[in-house]
Amino acid sequence: MRVRPPGAPVPPAIVGTAAGTIFGHLVRMNDGPPHQALKPDITAAIDGVDRHRMVSEAVRLFTRSIGADIGGCNLDTVLFTLPVAVVARLLGAADPELQTIVEAVNDFVKCLPAHATPEAIAAADRGAAQLLGIFEQPAGRAGGLFSDLLRRAREHADIDSAAVAANAIGLMSQTCEATAGLIGNTLVALGRNPDLLALAQYNHDAIDTIVSEVVRHDSPIQNTRRFAVETCRVAGDTIAEGDAILVVLAAANRDPQANPSPHRLMPGRNTARTFTFGAGSHKCPGETLANSIAAVIVHELIAGGLDPSRHAAVVQYWPSANARIPRFAVAG
Ligand code: HEM
Structure with a gap:
């Protein structure tokens, strides 16, 4: 099974565009040598992020963009911008670049759904070109996740810097919708x-535990896909060459054989089995980082007086084939 359909490593609609260039390099979208070459470096670089630095950066950006005006902030904007801005800062982006980067990442991710419209693809391409322009210039980003990744990759002669830049951008695009959700x-x-x-509200450390259980119970990424490059058998069924499988991670989280009373939201389950971040060779390397970013931002919102019950009464969700992201502005 592979992460892309045989014969279409890049979606045909973005082949030859800047968005296609990034997509084609992402470890997420490759199997075999391109994946094996960079995945360990990406994992090691993310694992090397200093948690205290991440937390203080997230708090600083939160204060800078929202301040004390929790009641007046647009929650949807917070969700789609702050986590990306935190990862951009970890990558070594400077404050004046953040707005451009965050908007470009939000545009770039629009080309990822299979049903992306021509307008979305055009916006994604513009965003991708801006991001490549910024991240193909590693100068001035010393001491961050990007320079760490570049240093590790340069130890292997066969990894080009374009692939590193694309995957640095990929860290932000992987963060964007999933962490918003x-x-x-x-x-x-x-x-x-x-x-x-x-x-x-009274025990801020509990937020980490609550976030971890929400990851399982209300999975922000509901599914992923695999494509058969040869006829094979999966769980007793024959999968023909060229067939696609929709792997419903969110359903696996609710399997009673994996988690007793799976439909109950029970923070602190000590034997929780969670499939939200995937498994095997393509398992997400950003799990700890995503959970930490989410916990800090939830903490800041709650500590600042946000009343989630007002927002949770009637929730709508953004249209998406794989992400479950509340749309608060519509809910009111
Ligand atoms: C709640 C937030 C997140 C969720 C639910 C999530 C989920 C996932 C899933 C399910 C996969 C595997 C897809 C597959 O096997 O088909 C994946 C891959 C990946 N994620 Fe995440 N992710 C999140 C946040 C992040 C963050 C914050 C980063 C990095 C900063 C990140 C970086 C990656 C990368 C690089 C891959 C590709 C790994 C590979 O293909 O080997 N993710 N993510």
Whole structure:
């Protein structure tokens, strides 16, 4: 099984565009040598992020963009911008670049769904070109995740710097919708469970545990896909060459054989099995980072007086084939 259909390593609609260039290099979208060459470096670089630095950066950006005006902030904007800005800063981006980067990442991710419109693809291409322009120039980004990744990759002669730049951009695009969903779903969980909200308000450490259980119970990424390059058998079924499998990670999280009473939201389950971040060779390297970013932002919102119950009463969700992201502005 492979992560892309045989014969279409890059979606035909973006072949030859800047968006296609990034897509074609992503470890997420490759198997075999391109994946094996960079995945260990990406994992090691993310694992090397200093958690204290990440937390203080997230708090600083939160204060700078929202300040004390929690009631007046647009939650949807917070969800789609802050996590990307945090990862951009970890990559070594300077403050004046952040707005351009965050907008470009949000444009770039629009080309990822299979049903992307021509307008979305054009915006994605413009965003991708801006991001490549910024991240193909590693100068001035010393001491960050990007320079760490570049240093590690340069130890292998066969990795070109374009692949490193694309995957640095990939860290932000992987963060964007998934972490927005995780923060949003945590706010919904808090808004619907007064006891949990009280716990989060008085014991901020509990937010980490709540976020981890929301990851399982209300998975921000619901599914991923695999494509058969040869006829094979999966779980007793024959999968023909060229067939696609939709792997419903969110359903696996609710399998009673994996988690007793799976439909109950129970922070602190000590034997939780969570499939939200995938498994095997393509497992997400950003799990700890994503959970930490989500916990800090939820903490800042709650500590600043946000009342999640007001937002969780009627929630709509952004249209998406694989992500579950609340749309608060519509909910009111
Ligand atoms: C709640 C947030 C996140 C969720 C739910 C999530 C989920 C996933 C899943 C399910 C995969 C595997 C897809 C597959 O096997 O088909 C994946 C891959 C990946 N994720 Fe995440 N992710 C999140 C955040 C992040 C963050 C913050 C980063 C980095 C800063 C990141 C970086 C990556 C990368 C590089 C891959 C590709 C790994 C590979 O193909 O080997 N993710 N993610």
